[in-house]
Amino acid sequence: MKKFIEIIVRGLLIKEDHLLVCHNAENRYAYLPGGHVEFWETREQALHREWQEELACDCYVGKFLRSFEDRFVDAKGEKFHEYAYLYQVSCEALSIRQPLPHPESNLFFEWIPLDDIKHRNILPITMRDYVWDLSNS
Numbered sequence: 001m002k003k004f005i006e007i008i009v010r011g012l013l014i015k016e017d018h019l020l021v022c023h024n025a026e027n028r029y030a031y032l033p034g035g036h037v038e039f040w041e042t043r044e045q046a047l048h049r050e051w052q053e054e055l056a057c058d059c060y061v062g063k064f065l066r067s068f069e070d071r072f073v074d075a076k077g078e079k080f081h082e083y084a085y086l087y088q089v090s091c092e093a094l095s096i097r098q099p100l101p102h103p104e105s106n107l108f109f110e111w112i113p114l115d116d117i118k119h120r121n122i123l124p125i126t127m128r129d130y131v132w133d134l135s136n137s
Contacts, residue, residue, distance in 0.1 A: 006082040009047040010034035011059060011089030012131060018096050018111035019131065021122060022054070025106040028075040029121045032086070032131075033109065043085050055094065055109065056101040062088035065134075070124035086127060 010032040035050035122128035
């Protein structure tokens with residue numbers, strides 16, 4: 001069982017009324033692309049690095065949107081406690097009409113229609129609901 005708090009940075013990318021989400025190989029839930037902030041990195045540097053590692057593309061890290069503190073339990077009963085920072089991201093290399101890269105074999109990505117956000121298991125739920133509200137405002 002984890003006994004630490006994770007510091008996470010995530011990117012919000014919406015194109016043509018679709019949201020980019022990531023799944024791990026076990027496909028227990030989806031989340032917005034990003035990852036852990038490493039020692040001595042800024043949040044923006046961490047997000048840019050994570051997108052390069054996970055999607056093999058450069059992204060532009062835009063406006064900071066909001067921070068979240070969440071505690072949740074996934075489908076396997078694993079407990080998470082995280083501070084997550086959400087940024088708008090743009091990436092010209094990614095298109096909803098082309099297959100998404102997946103250089104890390106344990107991850108895959110998909111575009112989901114904005115109308116489906118509330119019906120998907122996107123964690124943390126507070127971030128999912130924020131994106132839903134943002135896309136419907």
